[in-house]
Amino acid sequence: MEWKPDKQSDIPIYQQIANYIQKRIAYGEYPPGTILPSERSLAKELEVNRGTVISAYDVLYSNGMVERIKGSGTKVNTNVWGLSRTRIPNWDLYVERGSFLPNLPLFQHLRGEVHEKNIINFASGELAHDLMPYDAFREILSKHEFQQSLGYEHPQGNLSLRDEIVNHLKEYRNIECSSQSVLITSGAQQALHLIIQCLLNHGDAIAYEDPSYAHSLPTFRSAGLKTYKLPIGKNGLNPEDILYLYRKHKIKMVFLNPIFQNPTGTILSLENRKRVLDISQELGIPVVEDDPYSLISFSESTNTSTLKSLDKSGTVLYISSLSKLAASGLRIGWIIGPDNVIQRLADAKQQIDYGHSIFPQWVAAEFLASDSFGKNIIDLKLKLIEKRDVLITSLQEELSHQLEFHIPEGGIHLWCRLLNEDLNEYKLLEESLRNGVAFVPGSLLGSKKGYIRLTFGRVETLLINEGVLRLKKGFENQTNAFS
Missing domain, CATH: 3.40.640.10 (Type I PLP-dependent aspartate aminotransferase-like (Major domain))
Incomplete structure (x- = not known):
């Protein structure tokens, strides 16, 4: 078998194997009644554990694509195109189709990490809760009568x-x-x-x-x-x-x-x-x-x-x-x-x-x-300047030997160049996530490697210094890996 599962893919290996075999059945390459390779031999051929193949065959069995006969092994269901029992759709095949592509796996991973764990989030491009005009919205909801059509x-x-x-x-x-x-x-x-x-x-x-x-x-x-x-x-x-x-x-x-x-x-x-x-x-x-x-x-x-x-x-x-x-x-x-x-x-x-x-x-x-809108813009600028300056001061004190950056005169992002060219931004991210802080690797946003984006608009001001200390620990652990 020339095909091999992609061990770098986000799709579990057993599911890749099940999808591959199901495609071969659908294409007529494994006609009804075909005896499939034994679990042990297929595991050896694909260089995976036998348990992985067993899980793949379990998926095919649950879909009604194969049947198991004691003493004969696993074979393609003889009534695969006219099954009398209920078949479960192979949803993994469906989600691989379609013209609208998913987000990059690393963005999906980042999103899951920051939503599920106690992460100081320099990655997300939104405003922190302490920047949102809650008082203005409360006043609108309490003092203004809704009279619009529904x-x-x-x-x-x-x-x-x-x-x-x-x-x-x-x-x-x-x-x-x-x-x-x-x-x-x-x-x-x-x-x-x-x-x-x-x-x-x-x-x-x-x-x-x-x-x-x-x-x-x-x-x-x-x-x-x-x-x-x-x-x-x-x-x-x-x-x-x-x-x-x-x-x-x-x-x-x-x-x-x-x-x-x-x-x-x-x-x-x-x-x-x-x-x-x-x-x-x-x-x-x-x-x-x-x-x-x-x-x-x-x-x-x-x-x-x-x-x-x-x-x-x-x-x-x-x-x-x-x-x-x-x-x-x-x-x-x-x-x-x-x-x-x-x-x-x-x-x-x-x-x-x-x-x-x-x-x-x-x-x-x-x-x-x-009037709240204009006041909010003024307040927003002052708070963002404070966040930017706290972040810059903290980076200069803790990571000046690791990063350099242009100080922005607006917006919410700080674009930082890694001074150590041997540092891998993706490994640095994984190390930082383990320490409880997130950022966006620069190459996710373009062709340049060796950069990271820190969004100062997303982090509560009181957490910025702690976020930089966690980031510093990530740098130290990554640098020690070279030693």
Whole structure:
């Protein structure tokens, strides 16, 4: 047998063996009545324990694919295609199918660790509980009477919320638009998914930043897109790289996070933002701007004008949300774009979920219209500055010989380079998880190795120092492994 189980896979070996044999039965390579190899001989051939093969045969027996005859061994059921007894579907085969791909195994592992264990979480890209405006939400729920219809909402979202987003964008981000050009989504993630599924075809080429949160999204691979990377330096991307990728690969769309970019925290210069728009207009390539952080600037002198606020030709599709400004659990995001694009995306969203729930839309509209929103932004910035500074001071005191980093002037992430090139970021993560602290290895977010992302916006301020000490222990244990 040429086939061998993949011992690095997340699928248990016994299940891989069962799936393989079931496929051979389905393909007619093991016809009904075929005697399967003995447990001992198959274990030897596949270089696994006999107990693993027994478990695989147990799965096949429970599915009705094989029968066991004393003295004869295990054979393919003679009535495999007309079984009289109930068969259990092989769900493992089903979950391997489908066009929508799962998250990377390491992200699934990280998610499970931080939710199930007492982990200090520098990995998750959301706000900590001490940053969320609970008092403002309590006031809305206690003092404002809910008078909205409980039926299906408008395909683009609740009109009151869209009107408040229009006002918000004009006041805080200098973006002019109308409620007709706004689509409410379940966070920025659904916005990206809708754009990819509705505006691009299988085989289309797109460009995104490297490193970037977008690198980890299975949505691009699920859609069968060809992806090309735009390297990020200290001052963001080089706009001329977009021209190069267009000439070489005919890219159809560019995905950017130019303001306090995730994960590097860099900000694209105003000159380069304008150059990106010039290139977009010259080539007719849409730019999808993901803007979670432009309101979280720690310096009044930093120019955080979004691409959309500078866009005079309508080449930018703008995505933002309340996830990084208030609470990720609200699931309130939005897309701003040309009317025909918004109509297309709204139609797709209605097919998926018949529109967004009215309750979070109502809360979000009341929040954006209240004085609490502006106060919350001020408070959020002050608390994030405090978290950033506590993290930086702690890292400089405990890990200055292990890490170097650029100090971000906004956002929630710290992008750190490992000074010891022999350190493996994945082994460091496993060691750190054992010590009770989590981060994101840099290569999960792009092609560069030897980096880690620490999200200071996610950890309670009082736990940051303890998190760094746990991380330091992980470094020490990993370094001692080389000795």
